[in-house]
Amino acid sequence: MQHASSPSDMGIRLDRATYAAGGRTILSGISLHLTERRIGILGPNGSGKTTLLRLMAGLVAPTDGRVTVEGIEPASDRRAMLGAIGILFQNPEHQIIFPTVEEELAFGLKQMGRSAAEARRAARDLLAAHGRAHWAAASVATLSQGQKQFLCLLSVLAMAPRTILLDEPFSGLDLPTQIRLSRRLAALPQRLVTISHDPAAVADHDRVIWLEQGRVRADGPAPEVASAFRAEMEHLGGLDADADLAG
Template identity: 35%
Template structure:
């Protein structure tokens, strides 16, 4: 379980959000996350939605200590993130918006093995994790493929496999569909669906609800760093449609009638 209590992150403050290392907006005076309290249960499929600059990326990077809040607390499985960064980063598998920011090895197999190797696991355990992670993203037999030769969708799948090899409690994917064509998007969606069905908590960060809202148990919407909605997908759509978030029209991508036909998908 991930628990945030009264979390605030400022650019230019004392936490990592202030050092320019990450961020959705560059103004050093910006409050990126503003007094957010949030609980993410194990096994939940959570969508964190908001326009560009709403604080989504900053928020989820507090989950495993990539960003330290200026105030408030973050704990994972009952332990404060700052007290045990390794445990937090094992429990929270993070897939960045651009997979190139986290792919560190020349080959697929080497990259997926990187995290488990740094945990000091045995060769047998590392091989098992790599094999299972590659199977989960349909890349069995491609261990020796060069990262540089992969398509954008394939790199996304390798990044997901690298996170899965850590056997996390929660898999966090930041804008996982950016730049992907339709087959690649469907492939990534399928993998996220399978991980959720297998019991892994999934958190998807997005400005476009249309791909994932049919999978979501819950949607948390952000605007200017604050939570503006925390509820079911049906509750989220009207709350976010005017805040720079693309929302489904009618039963788009659902095959049902949870949403009125006149919802604007381009708001």
């Protein structure tokens, strides 16, 4: 007996997705179908990783080709995406918009249709469940970088999206905070799509995609792709590539 597929089973699909801006093509003809539970996207700086996540989240629309999340074009129906996909940015300062922790957490819940009172109550319940009930009235400005990153993660989790996009989630965090955040992410039931320039960050994922100059260079099991990426980066690191003056 076959069971009906859930929306999450449809995953994220890119069909020859291209994105250009300012006269420059950043992504070119990307075709992927992402259904695995843990997916990594590797690439050096400037490879188009963050732009790819922004396409998936619907923050920008492809200039050519098509992107769908659970069968819906995210850029054209942001409300439908609230329960489908969330994004954790590299810099929490780019994500936090309210002065207190409770207000920040309640914002997304109100977008999903909850009343202000329901959203505040749910925000306090979420903080209590994570041992941080005392954060509710705190000014966001008093939080450390790691605490701000965790607040952003809680804001995403409050909306219970089926897929979470992570943009360099460990950047700027000290090692103990990285370990704590890594443990929390590993325990999440959602599909996670993590972009990084560090192959160690995605080495245990189900699938890794190597992005190079806006194109897919490799796509496959994490050990193979992460190892090949590391070898290439070590090769490039051994070259005195910046010795010549710019032309």
